Amino acid sequence: MKPKTSLVCLVALLSTSALAACAPPEDDSQDSGAGSDAASATSLDDFGSMDDLVAAAEEEGELNVIALPPDWANYGEIISTFQEKYDIKINSAQPDAASQDEINAADQLKGTDRAPDVFDLGQSVALANTDMFAPYQVETFDEIPEEFKDPDGAWVNDYGGYMSVGYDSTKVPEVTSLEDLLGPEFKGKVALNGDPTAAGAAFSGVVMASVANGGSADDIKPGVDFFADLKDAGNFLPVDPTAATIESGQTPVVIDWDYLNAAESAKVDGWEVFVPEEAPIAGYYFQAINADAPHPAAARLWQEFLYSDEGQNLWLKGGARPVRADAMVEAGSIDQELYDALPEVTGTPVIPTNEQTETMAAYLADNWAKAVG
The missing domain is CATH 3.40.190.10 (Periplasmic binding protein-like II)
Structure with a gap:
């Protein structure tokens, strides 16, 4: 992912070619x-x-x-x-x-x-x-x-798509709200796709948590607080999910775009996708x-x-x-x-404006690492 x-x-992967190309190549198209x-x-x-x-x-x-x-x-x-x-x-x-x-x-x-x-x-x-x-x-x-x-x-x-929770229903209970993820059944099982200060999917995951917890596209703080609570409960799994980690069972719950989580349904028996009606974050x-x-x-x-x-x-x-x-x-x-065949999403889509995104990004830059690590 x-x-x-x-x-x-x-x-590191590009070091050989990059070092060899410290000066523009003679045949550079530009x-x-x-x-x-x-x-x-x-x-x-x-x-x-x-x-x-x-x-x-x-x-x-x-x-x-x-x-x-x-x-x-x-x-x-x-x-x-x-x-x-x-x-x-x-x-x-x-x-x-x-x-x-x-x-x-x-x-x-x-x-x-x-x-x-x-x-x-x-x-x-x-x-x-x-x-x-x-x-x-x-x-x-x-x-x-x-x-x-x-x-x-x-x-x-x-x-684009909608932010979602993908989960292995053979390993965790049915997810009907983000609040469910704070329960003891999800201990060490909930992964976010990336660092929200650098990755778009993770950023939107925090926005989803914010809107679901009384915040908005103008106030991402409740989303940061939610992930801090998830960490304090021992439920936050600091592993970047991939198709391999999902299929191996290492990341049984993944907060990610619906089109990425839906793709795993064809590979993992029991993999379900949930988009919270109270927080349909589109992007x-x-x-x-x-x-x-x-x-x-x-x-x-x-x-x-x-x-x-x-x-x-x-x-x-x-x-x-x-x-x-x-x-x-x-x-x-x-x-x-x-x-x-696209999944039907209920609720009014929330699409942050450019200005809202810039404000939320600034808040995350100042507060995410302190709250979640």
């Missing part, structure tokens, strides 16, 4: 005229046509992505489909990295051909680093609701292009692919809700069977 490994591990043009392109019009963009991207021949686990919202199939469709090799670095690790890697590897070309980020990390993004409006930009994109295309929401991830992308044309082609009907339906296949879903339903281009 996404957002785990620290930058230390990332740099040194060419075509690369420079691609790096400043803000829409398909700057290339002339989709065929021209494809040609420029295939000339670069590579795309660097980071923090995209194959089992996260169907990214494995998305990556393989893109590679089969275009003559471009995708270099996928540290799939289990957190959103903040993506930004750290871009800083560490800036000026080399190993830097990430694109980002897939949680809201709080994305909004804190918009100066690193290259504005680009994909061909389907007008079909994306205004509230889910930067007006210039510096960032665009891509896919989208943020897609952006690294302004210093070593493969700027490939980065823009990747965005075009992700926001095409094909790319959006591939996220839907992973159980996530694509940002263009409404427009695709109206146009008849969505995979209706997959769309109809």
